[in-house]
Amino acid sequence: MRRIVDRVRDTGGAGVDRRSLLIGGGAVAGLLIAWGVWPRSYRPNLAVASDETLFNAFLKIDTAGQIIVVVPQAEMGQGVSTVLPQILADELGADWRTVAVQSAPISPLYANSLLAGEALASDWSALAGGAGRWAIAEFATRNAIMLTGGSTSVRMFTQAYREAGRAGRVLLCKAAAARWDVPWETCDIVDGLVTDGQRKLRIGELAAEAAAFTLPDILPERQGEENRLWGEDVARIDLPSKVDGSHNYAADIRLPDMLFASIRQGPVGAVALGAINEAAARKVTGFVQLVKRERWVAALGTDWWAANKALDALDPQFMVADTPLSSARIDAALDDAFESEQGRRLYEQGDLAAMFEGAQAVKREYSVAPALHLAIEPPCATARVEDGKAEVWTATQAPMFCRRAVAKALGFPESAVVLYPLSAGGSFGRRMEHDTAVQAALLAQEVNRPVQLLWSRLEETIQDRPRAPAKARMAARLGRGGRIEAWSAKVASPTALAETWARISDGADPMEAARTSAGSANRLAVSGMPGPYALSSFAVDHYPAAIALPTGRWRANADGASAFFTESFIDELAHQAGIEPMSFRIQMLGGQARLAHCLTTAAAMGGWQGGIAGSGQGIACHVMDGSFIAILVECSMDNGRPRVDSIVAVVDCGDQPHPDIARQQIEGGLMFGLASALGGAAEYRGGLPRRAIMGRLGLPRLSDIGEISVELIQSSAEPGGVGQIGVPPVAPALANALFTVTGRRHRNLPLVPVA
Missing domain, CATH: 3.30.365.10 (Aldehyde oxidase/xanthine dehydrogenase, molybdopterin binding domain)
Structure with a gap:
């Protein structure tokens, strides 16, 4: 990490086409050799005021002692402009009241190779294992691919901010030690003051001197559990200006x-x-x-x-140019995709054909409609x-x-x-x-x-790149004791993330990107499958669909649809087998101890009654972004519309820097998932959405929602993503709960028609 905070590599190679790098069977070796001898030395390109000292790409300190943390991620309400500075300030030993934030300029130093890898992995499939990860990281860095999304901010940058804070602390301790003529290892920073246990100096008066010292080969971690910011619900940096209206959009x-x-x-x-x-x-x-x-x-x-x-x-x-877009045309295109030659098996284990041969399979079909983004700011x-x-x-x-x-x-x-x-x-x-x-x-x-x-709200709705619609044909064979002996999931959907990447990175026309991407199956279109369950024989097939509607990134992406298909089907299989739905899930979790813990805790907290008729209770679980979630929804019917009386969500998302922001993000995800379960869908006629006003899109109101509880499981694991994990399990849990109330299965999203 010292290369990142001290001598982190130089820009260049921004014009390299990712596709041109892979030619023939020798591409891997050629790429590794070429890049291995292609030296780079990136340096921070931050503006530095006369009273500021630059320590590294993430940290500046001014003479008044203000800690200026540089954040490359877009603040969209998720709290990233608080959480990332908190990680750095914790390792630095800063007083949180002195921390400020500055947006990062475009630079290779801030590349998000984790999110870039999501898009590049398909194009670079020839690069396997560590070589592939290294090549993608190098490509993202050399092209300064700065991205925010996919719950990657904390997972991508935690180590960088830790190292940046450690570097700042070491340099400041060296400057203080030189003044006091003591070993720098005897010094520390506590509550923003550099001390050797007896004397104290303010950070601001040492900053200029500190930058002249050199870093050791190994940057020591900050020791001790007292006066730490990690794990504390510190005040959000962006909140005061958002409350008083001075925050600039x-x-x-x-x-x-x-x-x-x-x-x-x-x-x-x-x-x-x-x-x-x-x-x-x-x-x-x-x-x-x-x-x-x-x-x-x-x-x-x-x-x-x-x-x-x-x-x-x-x-x-x-x-x-063509027949105007309509919802009926989208549905027909999804059905046609199942018959196309573009479908491909993406995941497979066991001899599925033999397991299904002569068996009486349980078969169900599910669908999700295009879902709008509906952000408050157009x-x-x-x-x-x-x-x-x-x-x-x-x-x-x-x-x-x-x-x-x-x-x-x-x-x-x-x-x-x-x-x-x-x-x-x-x-x-x-x-x-x-x-x-x-x-x-x-x-x-x-x-x-x-x-x-x-853009007007109407224009935003018309031009939205919604969540890709999808249809799933699920089949399973149940064996003795309700054991799933074979599982098949066939999904027809556009390849939304491939379309998005073509638009933003290659400048492709939206309609052309949609047509081109429909030519090949993509794992990202079925992310979240085959799910967390230990199945001996299973297969997942993707059938790319050309629906004449450009689609794009959406909170949780395809995991939202995948969880709806999987968790709804699991519930139906449990009912078919005559087994209580939570126990049915638990018996198949295999090595997923963290998810099992979430399920049992959610059941205990929510007073799980076993999914019996009339209980109004439904459960669902999901794994993504290094986090685990189980939720229990309790609902009732009110004038023909579902009312969510309570949601209990139990999440193991690792050791979070700011637990309250993690809870906020998970609760926001639950509400977002609920909105897509009850409405928020685009119904098209004549190339236009039939509804564009938020009040007419079936979105839940406060009166439709009861108590929401989010419980974080204490964990020492690295932080997992929290921005998306709440979305996927809500719709299936609500659908499963509605079955106990109405006796009817809801297999389409939104679950109820919007009047």
Whole structure:
């Protein structure tokens, strides 16, 4: 880790195409040799004020003793701008009241190889084992692939922030030891003061001197359990400014002479802008100018309301190349996928054909509809383009790709584009895309004035890249004692993450990315399968579907659908076998002791009655991102709609730096999963969603939800992900609970039709 905090490697190779690296059977050896002799020495590219001292890529300290922690991850409400600084401050020995946060610039030092590996693993399948992981990490680093998402922030950067804090502590102790003429090993930092046990010095007065010392080969961990920040629910750094309204989002940016813009891009599949009523738009007070492109039109005004009203008056028409998208067309495409030649077996164990031969299999079909993101903040970006340079203010989960896309659209070199990353008012994967930033930059270039582009809620819903819809055909053979002897899962769905990667990294057109990605099966499309159960014979097949709807990242991605299919089917099998549903699961968990602990604890806390008729109780469990969860849902019916009376969630997510933020994220995931179980789906007709107002999407209200309890299992394991783990088990647990109330199985998401 010293290479990261002290001499961490240099940028370059940003133009390398990941596909060009794999040619023929000798690609692995050639790549390892080539990169092994390709030296890099990355150095921090942080701006440093005159009163600040740079210690490493993650830490600056000013003369007043303020600890400035650099965070490369996008703050989207998940608390990353608190948790990562907390890890560093804990190892440094800082006083939490002196810690501040600064967003990181684009640099190889902040590459997220963990999340990049998710997308690159399929393309780089020729690189196996450690060689593959090393190659992906090198590629992500050399291309500065900075990404936020997939519950990877803490898992990716914990060690880096620990080492950065240790490096700062060692250097400060060396500076103090030099003044006191004592061995530096006898010094420590306690509550923000450097001490040798008798004397004390403030960090700020030592910072400049400390940076001149050298680090030892091994950075010692901070010792002792007292005065530690790890595991404490410290105050969130971003909360005060969000409460008083001073926190800046993209729509808060104000620049001299700035115009406000709204945009229309037509229905899904629109290929060209058609007729417009420009004369009507010009009559709107505050309207300034129209900007037309092949596939979109934007109105600019002195305020956003005027710009959006001008677009209403403009009444733009769009041409669609194919039959307009509809939900019926999506369903038909998913059914057709099962008959295509593109399907592929991705996971297999045992002789499944022999096990099913002559057996009376239990077969069920399930489906999930496209699920919208529905973040509170619509997409927004502010841009200024002048003198051959561009500045863009926006929330982005992929800043390097965003900057690259803006530069390409403007015809500028990447070095001429400055990206100011801002917090997002929610995302759930939507801010991985950079459409708004590119459009804002093009508008600013066109009118030669700063422009703030804000999509309307309707536009956001139409242009959303929803969670991929999916259908599953599940089959199982039950043996003696209810044992599952064979298990088959056939899933038809688009390859949403492959589409997303093609759009953000390669600049692919959304419709073209959807068509291309539908040509091959992908493990990411069935993530979460085959599930946590120890099955002797099983298979998982993916049938990629071309549904004419671009899909994208979504909180928990395909795990949400996979858990619904698996946990609903498991419950049906338990009922078929006449075995209590929790015991049925426990007997198949094999070596999953942590998950078994979660299940039994959830059952005890929730007063599990065995899933008997009339109990209104359902359970489900899931494993992802290094975390384990089991939930018990208790529900009832209220005027034909489910009411969730209580949710008990028990989670083993390892040793979390900030337990309360972990609970917040898990509870947020539970609510997100509940929203997708009860509504939040996009139903399409004529290329447009039938509903675009949040109040009409069947989302749960506070009156629909009772008590929610989140219990964290005490664990010494490394931190697991907490942002997504709450989403997958909610829908199946609720579906299983509804069965005990209504006697009817709910096999489609949303579970009840939205009126």
